[in-house]
Amino acid sequence: MSDKREEQNESGVATLERTKKKLKRPRMYRVVLHNDDYTPMDFVVRLLETVFHRSESEATRIMLHVHNHGSGVAGIYTHEIAETKVAQVHLLARKNDHPLMASMEPEDDGEDAE
Ligand code: TYC
Numbered sequence: 001m002s003d004k005r006e007e008q009n010e011s012g013v014a015t016l017e018r019t020k021k022k023l024k025r026p027r028m029y030r031v032v033l034h035n036d037d038y039t040p041m042d043f044v045v046r047l048l049e050t051v052f053h054r055s056e057s058e059a060t061r062i063m064l065h066v067h068n069h070g071s072g073v074a075g076i077y078t079h080e081i082a083e084t085k086v087a088q089v090h091l092l093a094r095k096n097d098h099p100l101m102a103s104m105e106p107e108d109d110g111e112d113a114e
Contacts, residue, residue: 028107029082030073033066033089039098041067047100048074051088076107 031052033044041063048059052075066072077085082104093100 026078028076029079029104030107031075031077031082031085031089032071032103032105033062033074034071034101034103035066035069036099036101039093039100043093043096043098044100047089047092051085051092074102 033048044063044066045056045059048054048062049056052059054062054074062072062074074089075085076082086102086104089100089102
């Protein structure tokens with residue numbers, strides 16, 4: 001981005017051409033599942049398998065973490081994908097009359113991270 005070339009076009013107007021592309025990694029978002037007293041455990045496990053592509057053992061581990069600690073991370077995605085996952089959780093849960101809640105929260109913006 002700092003690497004800019006100055007050129008003159010036919011009309012003698014100087015233009016700056018950007019030679020380095022912006023390639024910042026997108027900010028990532030944690031999709032968090034929240035515990036409640038009513039959503040069945042097996043429903044949460046199946047949802048983690050289908051919506052978050054977790055294996056059965058991963059899904060079970062995450063579900064139990066949420067059950068025991070109040071919340072837990074189902075997956076980490078770009079903003080648009082995370083929004084879609086949250087919406088899918090709520091749609092599936094409501095369709096099955098479960099109060100299951102999901103939310104999303106930004107990861108550290110990773111400005112200097114590898
Ligand atoms: N606490 C629920 C139960 O005992 C199970 C559960 C786990 C609910 C995770 C929500 O995000 C959740 N049936």
